[in-house]
Amino acid sequence: MREYLDFEKPLAELEEKLDKLSAAATSRTGAQEDLTKLRARLHQLQTEIYAGLTPWQRTQVARHLQRPSTLDYIGRICDNFVELHGDRAFADDHAIVGGLARMNGRPIVVIGHQKGKTLKERMHRNFGMPNPEGYRKALRLMRLADKFRKPVVTFIDTPGAYPGIGAEERGQAEAIARNLMEMATLKTPIVSVVIGEGGSGGALAIGVADRLLMMQNSVYSVISPEGCAAILWNDAGKAPEAAEALKMTARDLQDLGILDEIIPEPMGGAHRDPMFACDAVKKSIEIHLTALQELPLETLLQQRYDKYRRIGVLAT
Amino acid sequence: MAWFKKDRPTGGDSGKKPKFQEGLWLKCNHCREIIYRKEVERNAKVCPKCEYHFPISVEDRIDLLLDLGTFREWDAELAAADPLHFKDTKRYRDRLLDAQQRTGKKDALITGEGRINGARVVLGVFHFGFMGGSMGSVVGEKVILAADRALRERVPLVLVITSGGARMQEGILSLMQMARTAAAIGRLAEACIPYIAILTDPTFGGVTASFAMLGDVILAEPKALIGFAGPRVIEQTIRQQLPQEFQRAEFLLEHGIIDLIVPRKRLKETLSSIIAFF
Ligand SMILES: [Zn+2]
Numbered sequence: 001m002r003e004y005l006d007f008e009k010p011l012a013e014l015e016e017k018l019d020k021l022s023a024a025a026t027s028r029t030g031a032q033e034d035l036t037k038l039r040a041r042l043h044q045l046q047t048e049i050y051a052g053l054t055p056w057q058r059t060q061v062a063r064h065l066q067r068p069s070t071l072d073y074i075g076r077i078c079d080n081f082v083e084l085h086g087d088r089a090f091a092d093d094h095a096i097v098g099g100l101a102r103m104n105g106r107p108i109v110v111i112g113h114q115k116g117k118t119l120k121e122r123m124h125r126n127f128g129m130p131n132p133e134g135y136r137k138a139l140r141l142m143r144l145a146d147k148f149r150k151p152v153v154t155f156i157d158t159p160g161a162y163p164g165i166g167a168e169e170r171g172q173a174e175a176i177a178r179n180l181m182e183m184a185t186l187k188t189p190i191v192s193v194v195i196g197e198g199g200s201g202g203a204l205a206i207g208v209a210d211r212l213l214m215m216q217n218s219v220y221s222v223i224s225p226e227g228c229a230a231i232l233w234n235d236a237g238k239a240p241e242a243a244e245a246l247k248m249t250a251r252d253l254q255d256l257g258i259l260d261e262i263i264p265e266p267m268g269g270a271h272r273d274p275m276f277a278c279d280a281v282k283k284s285i286e287i288h289l290t291a292l293q294e295l296p297l298e299t300l301l302q303q304r305y306d307k308y309r310r311i312g313v314l315a316t
Numbered sequence: 317m318a319w320f321k322k323d324r325p326t327g328g329d330s331g332k333k334p335k336f337q338e339g340l341w342l343k344c345n346h347c348r349e350i351i352y353r354k355e356v357e358r359n360a361k362v363c364p365k366c367e368y369h370f371p372i373s374v375e376d377r378i379d380l381l382l383d384l385g386t387f388r389e390w391d392a393e394l395a396a397a398d399p400l401h402f403k404d405t406k407r408y409r410d411r412l413l414d415a416q417q418r419t420g421k422k423d424a425l426i427t428g429e430g431r432i433n434g435a436r437v438v439l440g441v442f443h444f445g446f447m448g449g450s451m452g453s454v455v456g457e458k459v460i461l462a463a464d465r466a467l468r469e470r471v472p473l474v475l476v477i478t479s480g481g482a483r484m485q486e487g488i489l490s491l492m493q494m495a496r497t498a499a500a501i502g503r504l505a506e507a508c509i510p511y512i513a514i515l516t517d518p519t520f521g522g523v524t525a526s527f528a529m530l531g532d533v534i535l536a537e538p539k540a541l542i543g544f545a546g547p548r549v550i551e552q553t554i555r556q557q558l559p560q561e562f563q564r565a566e567f568l569l570e571h572g573i574i575d576l577i578v579p580r581k582r583l584k585e586t587l588s589s590i591i592a593f594f
Contacts, residue, residue: 161525163545163553168563169571173524173544180498181530185506200482200491201525201544208495222482222491222522227549232404232484246487247400253488256399305503308496309460312453312489313399 005060007049011268014042046267053217055249056240059225061217062196063159066271068278070097070112070155073195076278077285078103078110086137090170093134095126095158096206098141103153104286109145111138111206112155115196128197129162132175135205139179142186151189151289154206159224161202176205183208184308189292189300191285193263194218194250195270210304211288212258214250215277216265221248258311260288344368345517346539360580362538369537369580371517374426374441377476381584382430382439389428391461396423396454400487408485415446423454424479427462429471433588438466440475444518448480451523455483456493459527463500463511472510472591477528481521494526501530510594512587515542515565515574533590534574535583536565542574 004012018038021031053061061067074081078101086092098111115128122128138154145152161172183190183206192209198220214220223231225243230236253259263280270277292300342353346368356363360380361370372380378387395416402408416422424446429438440462442449459475466473482490504511513531515524517540525544528534536542543563551558561567568574578586 161544163550165550165554165556165558165562168543168545168550171529171571171573174529174573176525176544177494177498177527177529180495180526181502181505184495184499184502201494201522204491204494205525208499220488220491222487223484228404228484242404245400245402245404246484248488256487256489258488258492305499308492308499311492311496312456313397313486314453314457315395315397 003064003066005057005064007053007057007060008268010045011042011049014038014045018042043267050267050269054240054244055219055246055252056225056243058217058249059197059219059243061269062215062219064196064269064271065117067196068270068274069116070114070157070195072274073155073193073278073281074101074110074112076275077282078108079105081110084141087133087140089136090133091131093126093131093137094124095128095130095162096134096138098138100150103282103289106289107150108153108289109141109150110153110155111141112195113158113203113206115157126162128158129160130158130202130205131162131164131167132170132172135161135175135179138206139175139182142179142183142190146187149188151191151293152186153285153289154190154192154209156192156194156198156203156207156220157196158199158202159197160199161205176201179205180208184304185301187297187301189289189295190304191288191292193281193285194220195281198248199224208308210292210300210307211260213261213263213281213284213288214253214259215263215270215281216250217269218250219243219248220250220253221246345370362580366539367579368539369517371444371478372580374421374443377441378426378430378439380580381474381476381587382432382437383434386430387428387439388430389426390465391427391458392422394422394454394457396452396486398485399453399489400485402485402487404485411447411485419443419446421446423458424449424451425455425458427458429465432474432584432591435588435591436469436471437591438462438469438471438473440473442476442478442516444478444480447483449478449523450480450483450490451493451497452483452486452490453493455479456490456497459493459497460500463497463504466509466511467504467507470507470509472512472594473504474512474514474587474591475527475531476514476516477519477523478516479519479521479523479528481523491522494522497527498530501527505530505532510591512590514578514583514587516540518542520544520546529573531575532594533576535576535578535586536568536574537583538565538577538579540565542568 116122116125225239228242229238266273347366
C-alpha cells in the first residue's frame, strides 16, 4: 500500500488508474499505448509536484511513515551488523540504535535515531525521541570507536529529544551537552547523515561531525515548525509559514554553509525507491570516510574545530 | 528549540519572564506572596518569605561578583545580523532594534574580565531582558571568544546564565551555536582551565543543553527554574500535571544534576573559594 501525502493526491488517482490498466488484459489494441501515455503523464506530474515542494511539504516527506529508517539503511549498506544495547547505567533506549558493522569491508561504529513504521513499532521506539540514556548509549559507542580508532557514522531522524519528567530528572540537557563536547574532540572521523527529520538539540546530539550530509528531502531545524508557530505566531496552524521562515531544507542549510553534501533521492522521495536511496547514501559515506581516514588525526580534529568555529553570521 | 510556550505571541523577550514589577509592592514569582519592594531590594532582590532569587541586572550581577571597578568589557560591539531575513508577526530586525534600544545592549550576553577577591577571571553575564537571553550567532561567538581568552591567559571562566534557549530567528545557525560553544568548552577542558557555570532563573533549552551543563562546577541560585524542555511543552506531551517544584534548582540538586545551590549573598565568597582551589 502506498501512503499519499495531501499534495500527492493527484498522483494517487493517476497511479490507481495505471495499476488498473496494467492489471487488465493487455491484449486489447491500444492498451500498451495508453499505458505508455499514462506513465508519461505520471512522470510529468511527479516532476512538477516535486520540483515545487514547499518547505512544509518537504517536512511531510521527511516525516513520511514509509520513509527508510536507520535500521533500513544499516540493513542495506552494512554487513555483519552487531547491535549493542544500553548505556551501562540506566536502560536501553529504543529510540537510538547502534553497534558495530562493516561497510565495504571497512569497520565502522554506526548509530542512529530509530522511529519505526507501524504504530506498535513507533510506540516501542518512542517515536524516535530519545531519553538521556539513548544519548549516553550513543556516547558509549562513540567512545568505543575512539578507543579502537574506528570511524563513526550517524543517521539523524528524530522530532527531538523527549520532553518528559524522567528525561529531565536524568539530565536530558547534560546528556546532549556532553555528546556535543565529546563529539567535537572524538579522535576518529565522524560522518552524519540527516535521513529524515533533524529535530533540534535531540538531532545535533549525535550530529557533530566532520561531514554533515542531508538527504534531498530531509529537514533540519532549531525547532519544529509547529513549535515555532505556536510560540512566535501563537498559532500552531501557522506551521507552513514557520517552515518557510526557519530555512530548514537541505538547500537552505547548504546556502548557510552548514552542509557538506545533499544526497539525491528518487522521484517522490526515498520511500518510493529505498534501494536507490540506500545506495546513494552508501556511495557518499564511502567517499567522505575514505577522504577523512587519510587525514592525520591532528588535521582531522583541527578541521572539525575550524568548521564549527566558522558557523554563524554577525553584523558587519 | 525548547523555548517554553508563552502566553503572548511576541518573540524572545516576553512570556514567562520573571518580572521585577514597578511600584511599591510586588508579587513573588515563586511563593506568590505580596511583598514590600524596598524590603526585597535591601535583601539583594531575594524574597524574604521564600528565598526566591529575583533576576538582577547585568550591572548588579557584576557588582555582586567582582571587586569594585575591576570589570572591563570585551567585544561590546558584536551585534546580530539577520541572515534568514526572518519574519513572523514581526521582523527579527525590528525585534533586535527594539531590544537594543530598550536595554542599551547589543545582544543577550555581556563578557569581559575582572577580579574576584583579587583573582583574575573571565566573566560572562546573560541578560534575559534581551530576547529572553536567547542564543544566536552573537551569544555563541561571545562565549567562544571568552573561552579563547580564558584559554590563552590561563584564567578561569565564569558564566552567569539565564536564557530561554536557542534563538529561533536565526534558525539552524542558532542550533549550531550549541555545537560550537560546546567545542570551545571542550578545548578549555583539555587545557585544564576551570569553567564555572552559575545557573539563574530561568535557564532552558539549547543553552542548558550545551555550555550550561558543561561546567567543571555547576552552581545555581535558589529556586531557579532550570531544564531542557519547558514545563508547558512537557505537560502537553505527557498530559499529566508536573510534580511540585519540578525543574527548580532544588529538584536538580536532588537528582544529582548540579553541584550546589548558593544563595546570592554567599555567591562571591563561594566562587572565590572554588577558583582558589584550581
Ligand atoms: Zn517568595
